[in-house]
Amino acid sequence: MKSEKNIDRIFQEKFKDFDVQPNDRVWQRIEESLPQKKKRRVVPLWWQMAGVAAVIALLITFGYRFFNNDAEHPNSNTLPVVERENLQKKNHKKDEESTTINYPSNVVITDVGDSTTQDNLDQDGTTSTNVGKSDEALKLKNSNRKAIVNQQTTKALPQNDTDTNSINLNQNDKDADFALNTPNNRTEDKQNNFKSVLNTSIETLAFEDDKAIDFIDTVATNKTLEAYNNILILETDKTSIEEAIASQDDINEKEKEELSRWSIAPTVAPVYFSSLGEGSSLHMQFNENTKSSNVNMSFGIAGTYAVTNRLKIRTGVNRVDLNYSTTDVFAFTGGELASRGVEGQLGNIRFNEAGGNITFISAKMLNMASTPEIFNTKVTGDIEQRFGFIEVPLELEYRLVDQKFGVNVIGGFSTFLLNNNEIYADIDGISTLIGESNNLNNTSFSANFGIGLDYNLSKKWNVMLEPTFKYQLNTFSNTTGDFRPYIFGVYSGIRFKF
């Protein structure tokens, strides 16, 4: 049957569920036209590489600290030796101040203090599925026990024979093993073990040697307490290593957290170029001339990585333009001075065609009273050096005040790549490009020192202001006088953390 319908209804019904999947090429084109796409691809790669480098640096730092801890142990092992000597001396004195009963109670004290170690041990026990790890811990524990045992035995028997020593050793070892193999071992059990071990050793001594009483007395002295405190220290040392092993995962997690501590800051700075001493980068005749510099601007971007809360490492790229004027200079075109025999050409300037026949004389060299008339009609001018660099700083930043308002010290160095080099001269009042400096190094370095002030606007943003002094190390070669150039800039910027 044909049903007559309104044309609108026909279309509405047909197009109700109209749904057409577009061809993939549309998405490809969209992807290509998304502006941030390319940038996003490049930047993360760079950051990732920097991140990897930072992780390596972190691992080395932590690794070094870890190994250092380990290396200290042989030192701490020498402690018992000292104790032995002390005890031997004590033995000879045969102090009789305390009673035998005090002895185990001393041990109890030590052991109670040691309960953290025990807890730690328990933790290891719970993770005993990881065989390698618990084995390692076991070894550590064992060696630890041995150290104590050695100490005990030697303390106990300064004059005793080695047989007893070895018996005690074995027994203690067993106990240590026992303690390790029962993860749920209570501190009390351990104390009891310890007590029984010591009692056994005392009994053995009593059995073997009449001088055992001497030993007991000795052990009971305050010195013993000290000795046990030393054991405690020893054990806590061990504990710290065990903790380090156990918390290795934590450290890794921390590292991961710190990876997100990047920040980036566009910076702008008024910069001023000058020299610390009197000298010239042009010619010795200008050493005493007044030099001046305009305040130029430096623009750049800085990336910072927080190694720790307080220590940051940072780098970036800045564009720096500088100028440096040597004033009180007479400039002459060749003809005027050609016959005067004045050595006016400057070796540090590579002249262009316009500057080729220009001669410069410092006004300081001339005694106005006796100069030829020509100088009196002349007006002194400037030689202005303009140079620009691409600066790549590498600096460490240490945070002194870590509040909403922060204070940092900044130190580091910068690499300067020359990208602009011009010399202008005032000739009869007209500034003319006459050439370029030929003693400006293409690559130079500076030592940087600065104070950074910043203020947190939010968690992500802060503003900063960093007066920084950059001492130029080898910007110019072949300078005269005491020419020690520096750049002073007040760098400001907004830092974005991510």
Next chain:
Amino acid sequence: MSLKQLIKKCIKKDARAQSELYKQFASKLFSVCLKYSRNYAEAEDNLHDAFITVYSKIEQYNYKGSFEGWLKRIAVNTTLQRYRKDVGVYDIVDESKIKDVHVEIDDDDLSLDFLLGIIQELPDRYRLIFNLYTLDGYSHVEISEMLDISVGTSKSNLSRARLILKEKIENYKAKTNYKSLS
């Protein structure tokens, strides 16, 4: 990922989220573009432009009304921008005198492809108005504002569009009938 998260990530220009957004809504928007465009190729162009607009203006979405509706409006606007300038050749008629034309036809055997085809063949403004009014429910007042024409023009253009569509359908019917008879 919820739609809200997806939108947030798109605001941050997250490339993966942008791709996901495209996957979720491309077909809906492409169907809009197909109806409003002259042909398949131009529909693709419009879809492209629409998504570029979506990505650049997604932070302007205010979570009022459905996101899909917002996307569709962008797609519609993209096509409007492209076609409303094209004046085309329109019959000069006294628009106010044309009343709503109800075209009665039978609708069996009319494929979606055919119907889409004849919509696309309509002159630009007819096509836009027919789509806006008939398929997407805009009023003549709204249409007049969107296309910067009078309400009367909108109405008469819609009637014209209907007549053209009716003719094409009838022709098509005649052909198929003829074919089936022979």
